[in-house]
Amino acid sequence: MPAVSKGDGMRGLAVFISDIRNCKSKEAEIKRINKELANIRSKFKGDKALDGYSKKKYVCKLLFIFLLGHDIDFGHMEAVNLLSSNKYTEKQIGYLFISVLVNSNSELIRLINNGIKNDLSSRNPTFMCLALHCIANVGSREMAEAFAGEIPRILVAGDTMDSVKQSAALCLLRLYKTSPDLVLMGEWTSRVVHLLNDQHMGVVTAAISLITCLSQKNPDEFKTCVSLAVSRLSRIVSSASTDLQDYTYYFVPAPWLSCKLLRLLQCYPPPEDGAVKGRLVECLETILNKAQEPPKSKKVQHSNAKNAILFEAIALIIHYDSEPNLLVRACNQLGQFLQHRETNLRYLALESMCTLASSEFSHEAVKTHIETVINALKTERDVSVRQRAADLLYAMCDRSNAKQIVAEMLSYLETADYSIREEMVLKVAILAEKYAVDYSWYVDTILNLIRIAGDYVSEEVWYRVIQIVINRDDVQGYAAKTVFEALQAPACHENMVKVGGYILGEFGNLIAGDPRSSPLVQFNLLHSKFHLCSVPTRALLLSAYIKFINLFPETKSTIQEVLRSDSQIRNSDVELQQRAVEYLKLSSIASTDVLATVLEEMPPFPERESSILAKLKKKKGPGAVSSTEQEDGKREGGELNGGGERGADSTIAASNASTPSPSADLLGLRSSGPVSAAPPSAGSLLVDVFSEAGPAAPAAAVNDDGFLSSAPPSVVSEDPAPPMPQSDELLHKFVCKSNGVLFENQLLQIGVKSEYRQNLGRMYLFYGNKTSVQFVSFSTSVTYTGELQSHIHELSLNVQTKPVEPLVEGGAQVQQVINIECLTDFSDAPLLNIKFRYGGALQNLTLKLPVTVNKFFQPTEMVSHDFFQRWKQLSQPQQEAQKIFKASHGMDKEVLKGKRIMENFVCAGVIQTKAQQVGCLLRLEPNAQAQMYRLTLRSSKDTVSKRLCDLLAEQF
């Protein structure tokens, strides 16, 4: 019997399909379709009512046209009409059309729902199934609203036919997935669980999908399903291959149901009931045992079904992660699959082993397969399998095999598919860093990485190697030597030039003793690459050159020559031109000392999470880096980084902060370094150099007679300590300075960086742990003292601090931001209290926060005539404050002598507070003979005059 005769043939449809297939061209096909569409349209619009058969035929033709990829914009109504036909085949076609073509078109949905409703209540199981299929296929919210209450009743009703139950279960699942809020739990839920015990295997197969989904969202309500699932699984696993009749598939009993049962169990932790657990372990062992038995059939279907269950069982074993014996057995089984002739099995074994590698129980067992996996990486013909092998190598890597794995991955990179190179590069970089015991190996690896796959080496990777070289002084010489050699290659990747420029600029002096890498040779080598590089790299090279001038004075003239050339100093790129001009000027104006300070070696980078790891996480999504891996990172991360550990829960944001600016800027990089390096930004380089020449030098000399003597740990209480005796002196250092070291003793260094605009200020405090031991319970607080609070009910300053991390690792530095708003003028500085435990002993010290009223001073320009006029206006005695004092720093006689007219200095400005602006005028009259000054302040507010006078008198 010809197959087509099955069901009801529609002759017109067959003819139409043949016509379409006979079309010789796309145009002919479209023509034929348009003809048919016109025909159908006229039939639907015609006066003569169509009989059910014609309607069905035309709707079916429309469906065919739609499935060919053409748009259909009519016929929906006719399809809906077919739903109410009581002829099954017409109804069936109507439902099919709707399932395929209807997207929640609200107008129609109401009519469709009506048809569905009638069929659901028809008590005709075939009609009910059609209606349920339609709901499951469309699954729109409107349908959920209409039927989410009805379907559970159908599902658990005693008299519902099995086939209807099956459809109802999956239909409800679909509605629950689209609109969980509309499917209400209720009395039916407990009865659904018991469908696991149903006689009919088909009902169990369908119901278990629903139960799994529901118990995932409501684990407690459904937890009885665990024991039911275990006993069902146990019965299936122990059944003979013929027991289950038609549910046995190629000699495997109920493979679909078994997989679903094992999947359901993965929603729960291991069963607490010992008997249930014992039974389950038995099942899992049986499944593992069966994998060793000779196959009952040579058909691939047999082995696929059997192994599908096996892999699902292994997934459950990994999910429990508590049965070492089963984990190791699973691993051995997968190990056999690694060499199976079926590509599919090799692929799945590699994939599954990846997760086994992260379990402490099976990590070692996975490692034994390293040779096989490496071989797979080399020989598999399918890239997706090779990708799995690379993933597994990454997952199984630890200190013992890191060198081998990294070497293999590197050599694979040379031929790796483009699609996976970037990820491979990140992985190699991470492994090399994580397991580096000797840093020369690390440097070699990363430089190899750049050589082999330079295009795929992202910024994070080469930033990271520089951070590590800077932080590890034992590797700097080697890094300089290696990168110098690497740059010898006639064609080297631009990333290599970047790393080379940076490292030679910092550490070129370490290899300069060798005549083969003398300063000039180094410079010429770098400069030979200059013209082939992009602008950011050239900018970086220019910075390297100025660093060379500092490192090797003998290169100065050569480099100045280069900087002076038109191609630099008149470069059309603003950044390059500016650098050339500034560096040229800097090198010719600044003294050697200034140059040495400005171009000092990079300070160590604060240790944070590896930016590469963050990148890989971002690339692979949050789940990609397993939690164990992150813990590993914490555990192992320390050693590369000079004893500093990675921040405990450093976030991607934190690592971004440590990622240098993308302008690949040597000086820009500094901004993430400690403040004591006085980072001049590239743009304002000269200004900073001359206005704050050597700010670090005097600041570094802060008294070192630490608080240990003044506040020995034994007497320290939890209350904030009183301000330290020297705190006033420290404060005065900052009256005219915004950056520098506020405080330093044997344990702690506190750096300050601040900026003010009008009545607002922002201060960055950098707490540096000078020891190699971590500070715990580190906390800081800012309080106001006496006068600040005594201003009746109003504060003079609004100070907001952000809390700091309670742990400061040895050698690390934490930053705190303080926002300050000046509400009204004030005299006393707020107090900064710092508490932490060092080796168990509480340390408690209080300093004055270097905020003084003059910080909110804004200069005003005024001609002398105006000045004296205003001066006279502020003539009331309380508006003036005057001090006569001896010059403490000596007077610059040259200045005074040369210009007699400048016998006094005046200035004018406005103190900006939120409440008011206070105009201030100042007069400083030196008396050179007596080495005395007279400082007079006049302002509209007496307190301001007095405070400013006190503050400024200390400065001369």
Place this chain on the structure above:
Amino acid sequence: ARACRSDSRREDFSRTPMMQFMLLFSRQGKLRLQKWYVPLSDKEKKKITRELVQTVLARKPKMCSFLEWRDLKIVYKRYASLYFCCAIEDQDNELITLEIIHRYVELLDKYFGSVCELDIIFNFEKAYFILDEFLLGGEAQETSKKNVLKAIEQADLLQEVCCSLPSSLGGVARCHERQDVSTARSSQTE
């Protein structure tokens, strides 16, 4: 990728992954059947189809039947001139999906008697009905071959005998093209 820690189980439906869609297409890239279990726009469906057909057709015979595509896994198998291609989620079981495909082919084969591509072209609605009996909402509903076919045959019995058997027209076309369409039983990858 398969194991997923228990702490994530409350967050989404990741533990109950399901089939996202199934596509049947010919070696020439002609789509023969499409079944979508997730709501997508027509435009998106066409884009996915185009991309996947291209990707799968480009693969060599001995390659693995699974591939990662976007954030899904594709499981595919070729039967004679037709590719059966399913998209499943990350945690889903690849091998059992492969056997879902095979069971569907068996069902078609049994129903049509040595199914070939033309059967599916001329009786596409039947192919959909059989699929709905077997898979619903992306999950296996009834895995027994007997039960599925029984349901379909019962439905066929419900039809009226209002129309004659199709003429030789379809038959001619079938003979014409049978040569390049071998049957499901000689499935290639075995």
